[in-house]
Every structure is written in structure tokens, then in C-alpha cells.
Amino acid sequence: MLATVAIAQLINLVLLALLPPDPPRTVPVTALAEAILTRNERALIFQRVPVAPFQPATAGPGAARVEAELAGLIGRIPAEVALDMSAVQGRKFLELYPKAGGAPVSAIQGHFRVAVRERDGWLLAEPRDQRLFATRERQFLLLFLLSALAMLPIAWVFARRLADPIERFADAAEKLGRDPRATPPGVDGPAEIERAAQAFQQMQQRLQAYVTDRTQMLGAIAHDLRTPLTRLAFRLESLPEADKARLRGDVAEMEAMVRSTLSLARADNEPVNRQRLDLGSLTEQAADDLALTGRRITADATDMLVVDGDPGELKRLLTNLMENGETYGGDVSARAWRGDGLAVIDIDDRGPGIPEAELERVFEPFYRLERSRSRETGGTGLGLAVVRSIARAHGGDVVLSNREGGGLRARVTIPLAPAR
Incomplete structure (x- = not known):
């Protein structure tokens, strides 16, 4: 059951990997400047840092024009604005042409960060869709993990229901090894487990019957030997004294063997x-x-x-x-x-x-x-x-x-x- 859940989640992840990703977000520089000026926290995440986390123009030579344009829009000099773009997106910036005509608008594509110098350090801003579970792929991954966690208790319950009969069956086998005369416990569960348990109980009963029959036969033979041994002991009294002592020892030894055999038979037949x-x-x-x-x-x-x-x-x-x-x-x-x-x-x-x-x-x-x-x-x-x-x-x-x-x-x- 647990393996089934894992395989199902793996299939979901493979399907997610085969789906085309969402197109990267395109942010006009004018919209970015307005969000910085108005401290729009619904669009950007703001964080104050003591030093700039990256240097101006680290996004490449072409980004210097975007940095200068953004600096002009927020009333700063280009040296006070630094732009960092994700290498995964190819550090792209482009120009958008409005449908109604007019001058092109510069825009940033993909993930980026902007640092603006202030009196007490730098203000770092980045889009909110760069959070851990903001992208569609990460959201799907989170949903898969949550669904797996939700399914694990259910799968565990079913797995335990399947495993309990097998554990009881194993306990019965171990108990048979400890005490061959123990009463086999009842085992219920799937049809295959019940059949195996019934076969196990029949095997145990046959073994007990086999041992009991052999032990009873041995005890019966030993018991029947006591009568002729008793007669031999009486007849010894009529023999010469020289032979009597030696034969008495043989009869005593045979009687001891009979007693030991009867003791063994009684021990095997006594209740547990x-x-x-x-x-x-x-x-x-x-x-x-x-x-x-x-x-x-x-x-x-x-x-x-x-x-x-x-x-x-x-x-x-x-x-x-x-x-x-x-x-x-x-x-x-x-x-x-x-x-x-x-x-x-x-x-x-x-x-x-x-x-x-x-x-x-x-x-x-x-x-x-x-x-x-x-x-x-x-x-x-x-x-x-x-x-x-x-x-x-x-x-x-x-x-x-x-x-x-x-x-x-x-x-x-x-x-x-x-x-x-």
C-alpha cells in the first residue's frame, strides 16, 4: 500500500515535468518604478539590507540602460540602482510596443531583484511570485506532498489490516516451536491467509496425533513388559544361588528401563x-x-x-x-x-x-x-x-x-x- 502511494505520486511528478511551464512574467519598468515609489507590498517584497547584495550592471551590459531608465523614473542616479536578473531566464529584458502606437516601453522578463540606495543602506525589492510556492510547479509539488501526507495514514491502516493476520500467523508458528502441544490460535484475514492458517492448524494437529500415538504405543509396550518381568523375578527364587544374583541384576536393569520408558510416556501425555x-x-x-x-x-x-x-x-x-x-x-x-x-x-x-x-x-x-x-x-x-x-x-x-x-x-x- 505504501509503495502504491509512492508510485502514484511519482507518476504525478512525471506528468508535471512533461507539462509546459508557465511563461515567464514580463514586468514593465514603469510599473516597477511605480511599485517601488508607492511601496506596493502586494506586488513586491521589500527588505532593508546594510550593503548592496550585488553590484550595479551585474545583469550584463544591456541592463545598464534599464537601470538608468529605472533610476530616472524613481528620481535617483544610475549608481544608486542595481538590477540582478536570474540566469535561468537568460537575463532578458525587452521592449513592449503598445497596440495604439507610441514609444516602446522597456520591460524585464523572468525573475529579478532591484536594489535602491537609501540613507541607512539599501532597499531590496523582488516580485512576490518568487516566493517558495508562488510558481505553478512549486504549487503542484506542495499539493503532491500534502496529498501524500493525507494518504499515508489511510495506507498505513490498510497495510496494518493486511499485516496483522500475517503477524498472528508468525506468532502461531513461533508458539508451536516453543510448545508443540499449544492450542493454535484462530487467524482471520484474506482468503489466502485463512487457508494457510487452516493448513497450519491441520499440520499441528497431525503432528500432535503422530507424537501421541507413538508415545502411547511405547508406554503400552513398556507397561506390558512389566508382567513378564514380574514373573521372571518370582522364578529367579527357584534357581541356584550362583545364578540368582547375576539374573537379579539383569531383571532390575530391565525394570529400570521400563520405569524410565513409562515416565517418558507419562510426561508426553500429561497436560501442559x-x-x-x-x-x-x-x-x-x-x-x-x-x-x-x-x-x-x-x-x-x-x-x-x-x-x-x-x-x-x-x-x-x-x-x-x-x-x-x-x-x-x-x-x-x-x-x-x-x-x-x-x-x-x-x-x-x-x-x-x-x-x-x-x-x-x-x-x-x-x-x-x-x-x-x-x-x-x-x-x-x-x-x-x-x-x-x-x-x-x-x-x-x-x-x-x-x-x-x-x-x-x-x-x-x-x-x-x-x-x-
């Missing part, structure tokens, strides 16, 4: 409980709770990090990472800070780190590093998968990196909530 919260304070709270159990974990939040999230899920994410770091890497220190529209939490340990090739694979479900397979440390291979799932459900992510000098860093990024 998003609210505005300070992620820095939540990080310190998670660290304090773990420290009360004897774990060597500290946390520091340097900024207020307001996000839209589920407090329980985010605390679960932080607790899982801190526990892993303390279990496999000794002391853990967490730091929450603000970075480029994101809430960033760095969780550092002092362990041996992870091979570069394994930094992404450890997020795969049921994938475990070789050193985590002992029954003393436990681990089902779902902890980091759950952590990344929670982070991405909030529009963020979790990445691992080896620190210089030793140790592993888990970096959590969550988008900051828009300011209210």
Missing part, C-alpha cells in the same frame, strides 16, 4: 502447565535441593531469565543434567546467564569428558557409553533423550561439549519470554 518463571532461580533451586542430599553441586544465576515453561519439566531437565554430571564427573557448577534472546544454563563437571564422536549419540534413546553399563552407576540410556525432548518442547536445545582443561559442559538454551 506453561507459565512465566525465572529460569535462573529454578536452576539455583534445583542445585540447592540436590546439595541437601549430599551431592557436590553449586549454581549461580547472574541475570533474571524469564521464560514460558513447565516448572516441573524444566526442573526435571536441570536435575537430570546435574545428577549425571556429579555421578560421572565429580563436582558440578551451574551458571545461568542471558545471551542473544536466550536463557543459557551451563552445567560443568570435572570428569574425563566424552569422545567427540559420542557427543551427539548419547542423546539417542537407550544409547549408553561403555563406562555407564555397570550396575553400580546404573543408567537406562533415556536420561539425556528425555532432557533434550524437554528442551526442544520449550523451543530450545541441549548440547554437550568437552571443556578445555578437562571436564564436560552441558549447555541448555531456552528462548526468553516476550516482554509484556
Whole structure:
């Protein structure tokens, strides 16, 4: 809409440039002399200046005769009158011949200025049609500018009406990135925008149904596995004592995997409980709770990090990472800070780190590093998968990196909530 207004005004200016200009004004010297003598401010603009703004005869040799004639008409000597003519008009003066005959009359054509010496300086006179918006071209230009200013508010209103549905559509897409289970807002507007919004809502519903079906299937499989595992646990009692201890560990490990799978399925199916919260304070709270159990974990939040999230899920994410770091890497220190529209939490340990090739694979479900397979440390291979799932459900992510000098860093990024 704004571009349309600009193009329309440009076309008007082109048409104005193609029109022939008004003929230059011709002023007889006698009429000019009378206007100066009578101080006719309707025809001339008068201004007193201390010194002459131009010297006599600056309009050219031919103007000296006009200056002498004008000086005689107003009762001055030629040295007390100076004439300046515009170079744009070619510094023209001419002679007018009355229709009834008689002597020719000298006249000035185009723009000019006349300076007359007085006791306290010079009197400068120029036609009023030399003002800023006196000529036809300048008047048209002023009208074009005024019409453009008058149209801008109307064009702005229509542009906003066209842009609002698109902005709401973009907000819905961003909200889907932050919370895949959020209810898509209704978007109205032009037919094309409504069709795109409907397609977007259908896509979101299909994605939610797909994730829900897969999660429910995973939970159902894990739930059904509990019955044969329970039977295996009872049958172990009839085995020799030498085999019983080893098989008990295998059954316990399988039960832990089933519990983790059921926990993941319940988390994906639980209702959304998003609210505005300070992620820095939540990080310190998670660290304090773990420290009360004897774990060597500290946390520091340097900024207020307001996000839209589920407090329980985010605390679960932080607790899982801190526990892993303390279990496999000794002391853990967490730091929450603000970075480029994101809430960033760095969780550092002092362990041996992870091979570069394994930094992404450890997020795969049921994938475990070789050193985590002992029954003393436990681990089902779902902890980091759950952590990344929670982070991405909030529009963020979790990445691992080896620190210089030793140790592993888990970096959590969550988008900051828009300011209210």
C-alpha cells in the first residue's frame, strides 16, 4: 500500500515535468518604478539590507540602460540602482510596443531583484511570485506532498489490516516451536491467509496425533513388559544361588528401563502447565535441593531469565543434567546467564569428558557409553533423550561439549519470554 502511494505520486511528478511551464512574467519598468515609489507590498517584497547584495550592471551590459531608465523614473542616479536578473531566464529584458502606437516601453522578463540606495543602506525589492510556492510547479509539488501526507495514514491502516493476520500467523508458528502441544490460535484475514492458517492448524494437529500415538504405543509396550518381568523375578527364587544374583541384576536393569520408558510416556501425555518463571532461580533451586542430599553441586544465576515453561519439566531437565554430571564427573557448577534472546544454563563437571564422536549419540534413546553399563552407576540410556525432548518442547536445545582443561559442559538454551 505504501509503495502504491509512492508510485502514484511519482507518476504525478512525471506528468508535471512533461507539462509546459508557465511563461515567464514580463514586468514593465514603469510599473516597477511605480511599485517601488508607492511601496506596493502586494506586488513586491521589500527588505532593508546594510550593503548592496550585488553590484550595479551585474545583469550584463544591456541592463545598464534599464537601470538608468529605472533610476530616472524613481528620481535617483544610475549608481544608486542595481538590477540582478536570474540566469535561468537568460537575463532578458525587452521592449513592449503598445497596440495604439507610441514609444516602446522597456520591460524585464523572468525573475529579478532591484536594489535602491537609501540613507541607512539599501532597499531590496523582488516580485512576490518568487516566493517558495508562488510558481505553478512549486504549487503542484506542495499539493503532491500534502496529498501524500493525507494518504499515508489511510495506507498505513490498510497495510496494518493486511499485516496483522500475517503477524498472528508468525506468532502461531513461533508458539508451536516453543510448545508443540499449544492450542493454535484462530487467524482471520484474506482468503489466502485463512487457508494457510487452516493448513497450519491441520499440520499441528497431525503432528500432535503422530507424537501421541507413538508415545502411547511405547508406554503400552513398556507397561506390558512389566508382567513378564514380574514373573521372571518370582522364578529367579527357584534357581541356584550362583545364578540368582547375576539374573537379579539383569531383571532390575530391565525394570529400570521400563520405569524410565513409562515416565517418558507419562510426561508426553500429561497436560501442559506453561507459565512465566525465572529460569535462573529454578536452576539455583534445583542445585540447592540436590546439595541437601549430599551431592557436590553449586549454581549461580547472574541475570533474571524469564521464560514460558513447565516448572516441573524444566526442573526435571536441570536435575537430570546435574545428577549425571556429579555421578560421572565429580563436582558440578551451574551458571545461568542471558545471551542473544536466550536463557543459557551451563552445567560443568570435572570428569574425563566424552569422545567427540559420542557427543551427539548419547542423546539417542537407550544409547549408553561403555563406562555407564555397570550396575553400580546404573543408567537406562533415556536420561539425556528425555532432557533434550524437554528442551526442544520449550523451543530450545541441549548440547554437550568437552571443556578445555578437562571436564564436560552441558549447555541448555531456552528462548526468553516476550516482554509484556
